[in-house]
Amino acid sequence: MAAWKDNIRRVVPYVPGEQPKEPDIIKLNTNENPYGPTPRIKGISDDPDMLRLYPDPSISLLVDELARYHGVDSSQIFVGVGSDDVLAMSFMTFFNSDKPILFPDVTYSFYDVWADLFRIPYERPLLDDSFRLVKEDYYKDNGGIVFPNPNAPTGIYEPIETIEDIVKNNQDSIVIIDEAYIDFGGESALPLINKYDNLVIVRTFSKSRSMAGLRIGYAISNPELIKALNDVKYSYNSYTMNRPSIIMGAESVKDEEYFRNTINMVIKTREEFVEAVGALGFSCLPSATNFVFAKHEFIPAKDIFLAAKEAKIYVRYFDSPRINNYLRISIGTDEEMTTFVNFLKEFVSSYNKDSLN
């Protein structure tokens, strides 16, 4: 065997939700927004000069717009290729202790993959039986803390007081709050960055801003931590964001009205969907996101998942302990959700008949 084989970094990669290529499917499996992004982006990449020149490595157009939007200084914003890029870079930048980092047992399934990639030790305190965070589990020696709020795939939002307690009790660690879904219901921990120097907030354009296809995420923190992130980024790839993304991202931030409208539509559809499937024997965890985490009173989640896929409706199923009887269902348009509810109605009633026979 060639010696170079010993020097390859061997990893078990993250498995993203399916991106099926066939047309005419209803896609409720990767928490995309059913509405397009701001129409202001039309035509932006038609200028050839736009593409032949390198992008601004400091991404200042978008950074400045985000700083204005959040009422912080531009030195407090770091932009990356989706929040996954921002999180990966944060792990590489901040989690270099020998002590384990902490994140919940049920959470975004990329955290342990990054920890393995960068050889960071980790521990996973259990959520309680209602999938709530037990904050005291994070009051121990650690090399860093990361969790989403609202959590994924449960959709549950933890109150800001819980977040503050965890940040306050860990002033020797960097605490990363992944707020990918915060625009759909929760209160952001953002104001806490003025009070604590160990807090990093991560956001994405993929959900509330309908730009999953563009890959934009960002971190908000104090200038010292943002500089550390930028130093690592400039040591990895100076030009991560392409030119159309920078301009389109900035246009999205400017169009507040469109942004609020689409969020409100998603929330309204979510509440109607929760009620409709409740009548069919489903219970949904309380969601502050653009998806619901639902289980049926007697039909195994996997059966529903497979039957829905057969009917060209894709939802997400995780074959993992504690959550393998749940489905994560992204909120689509009213029409898509009605089609899905009708499918479920029929599936549940025929399942009932089958079990009676």
Add this chain to the structure above:
Amino acid sequence: MAAWKDNIRRVVPYVPGEQPKEPDIIKLNTNENPYGPTPRIKGISDDPDMLRLYPDPSISLLVDELARYHGVDSSQIFVGVGSDDVLAMSFMTFFNSDKPILFPDVTYSFYDVWADLFRIPYERPLLDDSFRLVKEDYYKDNGGIVFPNPNAPTGIYEPIETIEDIVKNNQDSIVIIDEAYIDFGGESALPLINKYDNLVIVRTFSKSRSMAGLRIGYAISNPELIKALNDVKYSYNSYTMNRPSIIMGAESVKDEEYFRNTINMVIKTREEFVEAVGALGFSCLPSATNFVFAKHEFIPAKDIFLAAKEAKIYVRYFDSPRINNYLRISIGTDEEMTTFVNFLKEFVSSYNKDSLN
């Protein structure tokens, strides 16, 4: 001091060439292509659905097109956010030995930055006095080898026989040949991937394909090494390439005629420029790229660099040992190069007068 400060990865980042924001400058400092990319890309990102959905994480549209173009299997292509992303990921994936990796003393100034970021030991064999690679310097125990061919910032192309000797004499190491500039003159080492299992070729869309602003790079190798790269990529960020980039990249690969035409224009302008500045006392290293590395017989490079910048013409100056009397000049349009030659003509003649006074 908070304990988390000890756990931050401290790095000295790469410094990219300036991307000045003022208009009306002649930009010959970052090896961009003066001609736009294929006009086939117009309007591609105007479809809102294009942006609201996640990209295909396997980037198959572009991967398949590149595989067809190069006559290899799709399992032999890895695509990333510019060749910097591909190289960074290759360092992380392949260079995990305790032995030093090897690259030349005068070369792309990102290699040592990546080595430092990932804590990879390295040694830098000296190029000879004509800035040529001394292949025997690479016949020793190492953890991997990387260099560009043609080299940057010298522009010098090493014959394929030299490359093969280095690959052949290092079958226990991964050898990465960074062919960012190969389309402007050299013969690719690509056929060697069928003969040696330790070779990775890296390419970019930023130079010959005029798409620096889009960020597309790729690696070509055997399926085993490409899988290792993909595993690391999927452990870092599943969705690195945004949707417009994937489609626009594929359109570029399809438009062979446009591609060949712009390359030929750049080469023609380069040869004319070399001749014109030769008459002004400049000598240029033999270039197989879209830039020339030039020094004047008696005027210090830094003086020319600063005066040109004053005249709104940006070229690249490296304040590094051995090359601090050279300028790296990207090839622009005929018109831009004529303006620059006229500037140089005047500058050299007034410099002569000044020194005579």
